[in-house]
Amino acid sequence: MSHFGRSGPPDITDTYSLLVLNITFRTTADDLFPLFDKYGKVVDIFIPKDRRTGDSRGFAFVRYKYADEAQKAVERLDGRVVDGREITVQFAKYGPNAEKIQKGRIIESFPRSRHRSRSRSPYRRHRDDHYKDRDYRRRSRSRSYDRYERDRYRGKDKDYRRRSRSHSASPDYSRGRGRGRYDDDRRSVSRSMSASPARRSPSPRKSTSPRKASLPRGESPDRRVRDGRSPSPRSVSPRGRPAGSRSPSPRNSDVDE
DNA sequence: GTTGAGCGTT
Numbered sequence: 001m002s003h004f005g006r007s008g009p010p011d012i013t014d015t016y017s018l019l020v021l022n023i024t025f026r027t028t029a030d031d032l033f034p035l036f037d038k039y040g041k042v043v044d045i046f047i048p049k050d051r052r053t054g055d056s057r058g059f060a061f062v063r064y065k066y067a068d069e070a071q072k073a074v075e076r077l078d079g080r081v082v083d084g085r086e087i088t089v090q091f092a093k094y095g096p097n098a099e100k101i102q103k104g105r106i107i108e109s110f111p112r113s114r115h116r117s118r119s120r121s122p123y124r125r126h127r128d129d130h131y132k133d134r135d136y137r138r139r140s141r142s143r144s145y146d147r148y149e150r151d152r153y154r155g156k157d158k159d160y161r162r163r164s165r166s167h168s169a170s171p172d173y174s175r176g177r178g179r180g181r182y183d184d185d186r187r188s189v190s191r192s193m194s195a196s197p198a199r200r201s202p203s204p205r206k207s208t209s210p211r212k213a214s215l216p217r218g219e220s221p222d223r224r225v226r227d228g229r230s231p232s233p234r235s236v237s238p239r240g241r242p243a244g245s246r247s248p249s250p251r252n253s254d255v256d257e
Numbered sequence: 258g259t260t261g262a263g264c265g266t267t
Contacts, residue, residue: 017264017265019263019264019265021261021262021263021264022261022262022263024261025260025261046265046266047265047266048264048265048266049266057263057265058260058261058262058263059262059263059264059265060265061264061265061266085261092264092265093264094264094265095264095265
């Protein structure tokens, strides 16, 4: 098994990271280790995986101990077919040791005084080395990872923080206002979801057509619901939950939330 | 069980 990345970055003081792209989603560090280790001393191999699914993201980071070896691997493994897919090996630009790369200038660090026309690794991609190619490619990227990015973005709370700072002058006021509006919006979404007659209505299948025609937009109910619930939906605590005594119907509490 | 531009963790 792969013991890489099991205890975080082992040692990146003198290692050169290489980025391996275009690898298959099933390729693991163990598969790349022998391949990369053949061309030099591989210190560690890390493959970012999804937090939820745990699947590979399609690229891996290979850390070499020496730059010359890394460079060699880049030139030798770049374009190699692994698992039926042509992988792309190149030096990592961003990362924990990106600074070192610029400082060390591994690209030009050649043991043999061999002056090469192109110090940088020759990305011999397909003839599709166009410039606008990326735009069209980027589009496809948002297919199955869109939700992942969405979740990630939400988790960062970037927007929330920014807004908070903007109104830091009056946190109370802003919070109250922001909260109310936010809640409203959120409830709106919730309502939208609740609209699903799946579990809200236990038996709406018998009369779904008439109701639908009756409320094609849902504006009427919308206002009604907002007016009736806007004031203080959360302030109201109908469930005076008896801490000591357990509720006679635990299911009720579940339904509440 | 899918996907295919990109830059990473205990």
